[in-house]
Amino acid sequence: MSKEDPNPSEWQTKKHALRYLSRAHKLPHRTEAENVLLDQIPHGVQRVLDLGTGDGRLLSLVLDRHSSVKEAVALDFSEPMLAKASIRYQEDKRVRIVRHDFSQPLPEDLGCFDAIVSSLAIHHLTHERKRQLYLEVFRHLNSFGVFCNFEHVSSPTENLHRKFFLAIGQLPEKEDPSNKLLDVETQLQWLREIGFVDVDCFWKWLEIAVIAGFKP
Numbered sequence: 001m002s003k004e005d006p007n008p009s010e011w012q013t014k015k016h017a018l019r020y021l022s023r024a025h026k027l028p029h030r031t032e033a034e035n036v037l038l039d040q041i042p043h044g045v046q047r048v049l050d051l052g053t054g055d056g057r058l059l060s061l062v063l064d065r066h067s068s069v070k071e072a073v074a075l076d077f078s079e080p081m082l083a084k085a086s087i088r089y090q091e092d093k094r095v096r097i098v099r100h101d102f103s104q105p106l107p108e109d110l111g112c113f114d115a116i117v118s119s120l121a122i123h124h125l126t127h128e129r130k131r132q133l134y135l136e137v138f139r140h141l142n143s144f145g146v147f148c149n150f151e152h153v154s155s156p157t158e159n160l161h162r163k164f165f166l167a168i169g170q171l172p173e174k175e176d177p178s179n180k181l182l183d184v185e186t187q188l189q190w191l192r193e194i195g196f197v198d199v200d201c202f203w204k205w206l207e208i209a210v211i212a213g214f215k216p
Helices: 008-012 014-024 030-039 057-065 079-088 127-139 158-167 184-194
Strands: 047-051 071-076 095-099 113-119 141-152 197-205 208-214
Touching: 030 057, 030 113, 030 141, 030 197, 030 208, 047 057, 057 071, 057 113, 071 079, 079 095, 127 141, 127 184, 141 184, 184 197, 184 208
Parallel strands: 047 071, 047 113, 071 095, 113 141
Antiparallel strands: 141 208, 197 208
């Protein structure tokens, strides 16, 4: 259990995980955002890492779009989520499922990847750990590799924060206590400082955004 996350156990419970999955597909504009993310992944990628894979939704989209992928690693720490991912990929020999809490350093033996992706997961980390994770992502990318993060980010005002939650059919007071939201600009600046190039926010709607950068 990480000392950085005061609420790590909720994602280990089947109730919390299934409640999230029951509404995940209802997030407004999600398909649009996912398509924008997929567009940033170069043709010909062979190794892909999905950070916080959940039930494997995003990785599945990557594999469908990029038939060149020979190996994919689906990483998560939630047992209920990993169980769902295991069912999804039980017939796909390209996918290796790894149990790991990325509030801790990424395992060195993961190797390097042509693309590292994440979907609505990194915002659960402390800000300090977010930045450190981005540095680890950079180290685990091959040259010309891409990092694509479809993320829940912070709003510049409380009014816009409330507007987002009302737009997704939830009350702000019911916000997931494990959320540690951060603005887009800070995260883009971190990626540039780490060494990523062509860094940008490629898509945004209220508190969901697609940010990406490439390793030279």
